[in-house]
Amino acid sequence: MLLSYRCIYSVLLTTIASIMVVLSSSASQSSLLPTVRKCGGANSAMGSSAHTMAMNLAAYGLLENRISTLEAPRKTHWSKKFLAKREATPHTAPYVVSIQMMTPDQGLVHYCAGTVINEHWILTAAHCLNSPQTVENSVIVAGSHDIHDHRGEAANIQMRHIDYYVRHELYLGGVNPYDIALIYIKRPLVFDEYVQPAMLPEQDAHPEGYGTLYGWGNVSMTAVPNYPHKLQEANMPILDMELCEQILARSGLQLHETNLCTGPLTGGVSICTADSGGPLIQQCCEDSFEQGNIVIGIVSWGKMPCGQKNAPSVFVRVSAFTDWIHQVISSATHIM
Template sequence: MKPCTSLSHSTVSCLVDKESFREDISGFSFPIEAGPIYQTLDRCMSNTPHIIGGGPALAREFPHAARLGHRSDADQVDWFCGGTLISDRHVLTAAHCHYSPQGSVNIVRLGDLEFDTDIEDADPQDFSVRDYTMHPEYYYPEMYNDISVVTLSRPVIFNEYIQPACLPFDDGRAVSSFIAIGWGQVESIPRTENKRLQKVRLYNYGTRCRITSDKIDELPEGYNATTQLCIGSKEHKDTCNGDSGGPVLICHDDHPCMYHVMGITSVGVACDTPDIPGMYTRVHFYLDWINQQLSKK
């Protein structure tokens, strides 16, 4: 375990939450004056990652997964972005999600697995948005500094379905592969609406995006290796429409059922095109700014 003195409040919090919901403590009584001896059984250690090639997520596999949307005055909700719970009041997402044609983000769903059904193993809860803060150097429609922290209207009560992800220990340059999750479409043609949370393993393409991405209106200076991750696959595996704002993750070194959010789904060059990686906001670069937002009351 990394020393806590080097970790953010959110990272320490996510480890404490792991102890609350992933560990069973059992007592063994012995005839000694010291009293019972307790043994901690770590349910997390036996819960190894299930991602191989991609597919539906399992129940409680990603308890930090958030879905963001807009609730209209007529009480109709359009869901259009993803996010990551990082504390009991804050969700990390992409800044461009606040410019959706459906309206800005004003509702967050936590604890869900498959929308529009009550039979799955889940605990869906909706939270109103108190406010949100986009990075001060994000300028829509450009995709640089594409990061936002959403503040919920009330604290989250953690359980086995709803828990925060950890913030990153490093910038991800040495990471070979990531796990992307989201409720976005599962096929680019035809567009297929997806109700169930999906997962896929994607790979670190280093600085390949300098070659594969042209300078466009959203990225007038091209790929920025300091603030963006370049991630993709040689196969037909990708994030796509509706996945924006959701996380790309790595497993925690000591507790494989826990995750660090390394990136935020931001901009794709060609959805579902082999060997054409997309660009994701590099979360580690923004840690100081994120922690400033978490410290606000």
């Protein structure tokens, strides 16, 4: 019974970390206004409902993993390779947070990332918040570099419960567009050298050049995952949208005007499982201005195994939603 219980949660954690969700239990919302969801309640403890959720997610995950391989050669033996990510210099990205779920046997386990935009709000992907039950048992961990080093980083870490969250009302689940969400924490973050906010881009700006990906996502290019416990970074070139659209169309996938694509198309560098919700960052500005870090993208979806050739990484283009973010923060704060 104990072995079965652990297996269920192992599958659950693998599934909720996936960046390419093909099936979703969320239906389209009829209202065009943001829906604020409150977390917690009398039945928020993990119990039989969490057990049922794990079984459902496991069933979804099996089908998802079969579909998400897409163009990956079915009979090719994948050699043991790793993505060209590198450990970030500790605390040089103080706006990146780990979203972790409490499990009965492993404690807190990372499954998504997010970006601090002010002391109360975290920017992430909508698919990271697909399950209200998972969210209720999750926490935001800010100020951490090594997410396994709870003792050594105890003085740096700020942990917060998720009090409310808002997913974009047009997000339909899976690889659909509008994969953006905001998390609200009542107890504000305290900004210091370990925790700082990132800047939002101007509405409708179209970034060019390179961006830097940050996250604790899978670094394996094989079917066997390898999750680092220290924050990783990777420089990624921003792709021409028309080129990216043509490449993805070969796999029957559609790109939306609110998406952002990165390469390289030569393979070896990409987003991967558990990078979900994390940021793609560009530094601003000219030498005469105060330097800041702009979150230009949110990790949304990509192909598995990770790092294939001609397999762009797909982000939410944050500048398509800058006004939406400000509207949610302004309107939601008044009703909380």
